[in-house]
Amino acid sequence: MRRRRPPTVSKFFVGSKLALTAIILVLLQTSILLKQAEGQNVSNIATGGGIWELLLTNAGIPSMHSAVTRYGSVVLLDHTNVGAENITLPGGKCRNTTYDLVLKDDCYAHSVLYSPTTNTVRPLTILTDTWCSAGQFVSDGSLVQTGGGYEGQQKVRIFKPCSTNQVCDWVESTTQTLQFPRWYTTNQLLPDGRQILVGGKAAFTVEFLPSNSEGLVKLPFLQQTNDFEDDNWYPFV
Ligand SMILES: *[C@@H]1O[C@H](CO)[C@@H](O)[C@H](O)[C@H]1NC(C)=O
Ligand SMILES: *[C@@H]1O[C@H](CO)[C@@H](O)[C@H](O)[C@H]1NC(C)=O
Ligand SMILES: *[C@@H]1O[C@H](CO)[C@@H](O)[C@H](O)[C@H]1NC(C)=O
Numbered sequence: 680m681r682r683r684r685p686p687t688v689s690k691f692f693v694g695s696k697l698a699l700t701a702i703i704l705v706l707l708q709t710s711i712l713l714k715q716a717e718g719q720n721v722s723n724i725a726t727g728g729g730i731w732e733l734l735l736t737n738a739g740i741p742s743m744h745s746a747v748t749r750y751g752s753v754v755l756l757d758h759t760n761v762g763a764e765n766i767t768l769p770g771g772k773c774r775n776t777t778y779d780l781v782l783k784d785d786c787y788a789h790s791v792l793y794s795p796t797t798n799t800v801r802p803l804t805i806l807t808d809t810w811c812s813a814g815q816f817v818s819d820g821s822l823v824q825t826g827g828g829y830e831g832q833q834k835v836r837i838f839k840p841c842s843t844n845q846v847c848d849w850v851e852s853t854t855q856t857l858q859f860p861r862w863y864t865t866n867q868l869l870p871d872g873r874q875i876l877v878g879g880k881a882a883f884t885v886e887f888l889p890s891n892s893e894g895l896v897k898l899p900f901l902q903q904t905n906d907f908e909d910d911n912w913y914p915f916v
Contacts, residue, residue: 735798739765742757743811748840754803757809758809772786774786789809807829812824813863822837823866823874826876835851836852858886864878873891883901
């Protein structure tokens with residue numbers, strides 16, 4: 680399994696799993712967030728490129744996808760089947776891990792919400808594998824997140840963001856499911872408010888979410904571009 684660059688359209692970034700303690704580097708856009716971070720400046724403001732500063736040394740998880748919500752909070756997403764994280768689920772909860780590849784008892788959070796106002800993270804509840812999944816914000820500001828590895832390949836997950844004094848969490852749908860197992864797929868919002876899900880690893884079709892009874896639509900181009908370099912993964916849409 681490999682990490683690939685997710686689609687630019689979904690505002691996700693691929694992070695690094697090299698460190699046990701993940702760091703959040705946020706490109707500062709407001710002076711409110713400016714803090715003295717000794718020796719952490721990377722680029723030069725004089726070039727007009729902004730600056731990077733280290734805000735938090737331990738986010739609890741290494742982030743595979745990150746997405747900024749309309750409240751300015753940041754959803755960070757790792758995946759299950761990865762073993763221990765550095766943050767546990769709230770209230771002593773644990774996942775039912777009969778299918779987990781690494782842990783018998785998985786009491787760790789695999790997603791967190793970062794708040795720039797408090798400079799803290801809190802654990803979110805992701806129960807299925809989001810490895811190389813895809814996501815897109817929809818018109819009500821919810822983040823709709825689909826597919827991934829293993830038990831997550833056909834999952835649809837929704838995160839409805841909330842303000843800092845409220846509690847919101849992932850909801851993994853029990854009614855909606857993808858028609859085809861998808862990872863390395865690109866999700867794009869359509870004018871009618873639905874998403875089109877394009878391709879993915881060994882997926883030479885598109886589908887719509889919600890499907891409104893439309894089935895899989897073959898896209899031969901995806902098969903034609905299915906080369907050893909995986910050039911058809913996370914297609915640009
Ligand atoms: C980081 O860059 C800002 C803007 O140029 C500067 O004010 C600050 O002193 C720098 N901090 C460090 C630790 O270099
Ligand atoms: C997170 O890491 C710190 C520092 O290594 C450690 O003290 C703490 O127990 C860890 N927490 C979890 C939940 O793993
Ligand atoms: C745990 O998952 C297994 C397999 O999906 C299921 O059979 C079992 O009922 C679940 N147990 C609980 C407590 O949810």
